[in-house]
Amino acid sequence: MRTGRTLVSGLLAAAALAASIPATATAAPAGPRSRSACPQLSENLAWYGDNRAKLQKMIDERGSCSGKGGPRPVAAFDWDNTVVKNDITDVTIAWALRHDKILRPAGWKSTSAWLTDEADAALTKACGTDVPVGRPLRTSTNTACADEIFEIRAEGRTMSGAAAFAGEWNHRRTVPQYAWVPQLFTGHTVRQLESYTRKARKEALAAPVGATQKVGTHEVSGYARYYDQQRDLIRTLKKAGFDVYIVSAGSEPVAEVWSRGVGIDREHTIAIRSVLDKQGRITPWTRGCGGVPVSKGEAIPYMDGKRCIINQEIFGVRGAKAWQQQPWDRRIALGGGDADTDVTFVGDATGAHLVLNRNKPEVMCRAYDNADGRWVVNPMFIEPKRRQTAPYPCATAGYTHPDGTHGPVRRPDGSVIPDQRDTIHG
Template identity: 45%
Template sequence: MRRPRPGLVVAGIIAAVLGATLTATPVAAGTPDARPSAAAVSAPTAARCPELRLAERWYGDNARLIQRVIDRRGRCSWPGGKAPGHRPYAVFDFDNTLIKNDISDQTIFWMLGHDKILQPPRRDWRATSRYMTDAGARALRRACGSLARPGEPLPTRTNTRCADEILSVRKEQTTTTGEEVFAGYHHRRMEAMYAWVGQVLQGYRPAEVRRLAARARTAALEAPIGATQRIGSTRQTAWIRYYPEMRDLVRTLKRAGIEPWIVSASPKEFADVWGGGLGIDRAHTIGVSQLTTRGRLNGHLEGCGGIPDGADAIMTYVDGKRCFINKRVLGMEGPRALRPARRALRPVLAGGDATTDVSMVKDATGVHVVLNRNSAELMCVAYDGDATGDGRWAINPMFIQPLPRLEEPYPCSTTAALGPRGRERPARRDDGTVIPDQEDTVFAG
């Protein structure tokens, strides 16, 4: 890993350094980061202020930035130890942010390997997504349509053709012959392939899906790091690991009275199962939520933001993540949920690793935690904010198998972002100005 930036602070001395920092850089009273006077925080309360135990494993001064938020916004800065009217909270993407690898991938791989994907109603794969193209539905029916009756399991463990077609939709968003599978959705609110992972589970009860996800979780955690598995005619990743550093962060936030939430573009039932390994319960898990008919998943998604025909038109993706945070955490309804909440109501910390997380990570008022997976739009926003913003961007290499330096600059000024129709466009700041191309400076090597 590269030499850390100056200022890395180990857990044992964080409090002392923070005291000096806060004295040198006062914060205006009444702002979200305002710290109460010394008289307002009793010595016994301050002594109980929780600290990151794995601070030395973070890159550069990232642990200091995170600890500063914990100290300023957690219970040890609450006057009289009383929680504020709006309790501070943090939001995290799940896949490749709290863990290494992807829970949707591993659950679908496990289901394909154990004949758990069900034939859709009428053998019509359009029933699994309103955005599925004729070419996609035709390819899936040709590969899988004759293998089982509607609602019955497909023999994907032994039928390579069917498994390969389903896998191609999940991994490539194309048929095995290269034809587009999804079209016509708003790319800042929806990723049809991500939504499809949950929609293909229609017919199951939510509790049944959680049981399937639990079995897939066990297999992924038991597999050695680097292990692969055969799915159809291909070999795919077989393992997942929780990041100890992120587990430590979640634990520290909870001890500090800052509520951690999972905000995932995976199905909620998957995230419910995996969140338990971090001590985050189902009530604090937001994922792609599917509606039910007579207790069974029906392939339609919960709406948000007052979008006309909102069911199936929005999910926890880019601006959709912000919408569901505002809806679930803050109780907002209608179009205002799509806009940033008032500053005092936003998360104090947000963590992510990809374009899907841009809006919610930007909304954080205390620190923006970014794991570098070379996702262009997020890294453009993060590096630009780190260079020109308020010093609250904690950019970190992945804790397991971090990436080397990206040799070419991120194309921020031209093609780093996606527009609503899926067209590449420049990444922009909140004021509308274009972000210049950014060099990759936080990496392994």
């Protein structure tokens, strides 16, 4: 675990934070090279249509073969369902629930700023009060407790259907049930959470494609796979002089364990960063971004929050400016994602916007509209989604406003993107 950026007190000095900024201050190799000497994407791995050629063209133009020199280009990828198939957060939580690794909090409402009275009551009833505070809940045998925790994490509601989170939050900066994931591991050390993640990862990678598992009465996916195409893309980008980052809306220790599998180290893995207490244990508090202070999840790497964290941690943009799109030379060259949580940072990319189609409206509206001609849409490499029969409601309800309401998706010039049909799918 790194001390400058991962899961540390949100009160780090600005100088220490600046010292963690890598990448863009390092010069890229200069001087043109023949195409045969340039790092090449494998021709043995299947991409949709001419997507491999599009990505290779961007690599050649922006990487070490460009002969342009200057700062190293940056590529940033979401993690779940972008670099791997399935959600590693759910894999980890499922393992933790099956092995009694969630500690009983003093009160469930202390775990989230938005947890409702109904959710608090449901969790208290299901999980009971017999287990002392700070000791493991018996979720491996207490089906009702495991069910309530997993349902709230997965669906944002209790098993009876009541809303689990309520109140006000910026819907383009956070979502309470995402922020709740690291909060569930309050009281554990980072090393303990990493240990749970490694064990869950081993199980998920060993399980056959399509395998499921039981969590309480929930039947959920029981496997995960690294996408060979994305592993190859990351390898090729790094060979071509790119600095490659993972930017995830999951818990950072979990993401760090998995990112090593594609050659990404801790310093290049960014996710939700919990604040630790004096004993080094995870607390419900998380570090903010762009001038947002330590909170219980008001600003996480989610939607606009991913842009903020990239601007702040990679390009050194401070304060409220980190929420704004930066000039061309202070933006990533390639962004890869699969969902609306990725739409802002993927859209900021200047060379290629890579999207794996999971039928998420805002990102697919922008991808299919392809306003700058640089969007690269690919079906998921494993168990791809089928075609969405109805057009994406781009002109009316594809965009999520900060208050959670929906409206039309607009291009940078303000024009409305018309509804888009789903044309690239499994």
